[in-house]
Amino acid sequence: MGRGKIEIKRIENLSNRQVTYSKRRNGLIKKAKEIAVLCDAKVSLIIFATSGKMHDYSSAPMFEILEAYHKQSGKKLWDAKHESEMMERMRKNRQQEIAKQQQQQMALENNVREIDPNGYHQRENDGYSSHMPLAFRVQPIQPNLQERI
Structure with missing residues (x-):
């Protein structure tokens, strides 16, 4: 229908x-x-x-x-005056976007600094041990069939 x-x-x-x-x-x-x-x-x-x-x-x-x-x-x-205004607006927008991306990059770098090379979080959060692993390795239930050959 x-x-x-x-x-x-x-x-x-x-x-x-x-x-x-x-x-x-x-x-x-x-x-x-x-x-x-x-x-x-x-x-x-x-x-x-x-x-x-x-x-x-x-x-x-x-x-x-x-x-x-x-x-x-x-x-x-548009004429030449409008074109220069448009180019100026595009330049400002590009600068704002670059500044936004730089802020995001700094935030990500700060997050990375909080993690040591061993994969353990360095801050104490909510009473948990400072050596709490961030991720655990998951083992497959069945071994890869290609490894048997």
């Missing part, structure tokens, strides 16, 4: 609207990837959420696709 038709109007329930947005956004991105691969088309997709968060997909460099759009349509979407 097929799905029934839905009325295309704004979804009033915030939770339902967010779920629908997320699912349909992912579906659009998936379709954009598929048409780019299957048909060797140049595809660019930009989606802005109501929160202002941007999601995008581009099968080729975005500037190439926008240049082709300018040539085909004759519409100028």
Whole structure:
């Protein structure tokens, strides 16, 4: 049995609207990837959420696709001023992403420092011994058949 038709109007329930947005956004991105691969088309997709968060997909460099759009349509979407602003925003976003990754790396390095080379945790937690192993080796129930030969 097929799905029934839905009325295309704004979804009033915030939770339902967010779920629908997320699912349909992912579906659009998936379709954009598929048409780019299957048909060797140049595809660019930009989606802005109501929160202002941007999601995008581009099968080729975005500037190439926008240049082709300018040539085909004759519409100028931006000028040199806009291009420099966009490059500045991209640089800031890249710096923020690098800073975020550096923080994650530092946190991981701190976690690694807490573990000594023998695999024992060096901190005392909840009264457990400081030499509590982090992981136990699991032995298979049946030996490997290849080892018998």
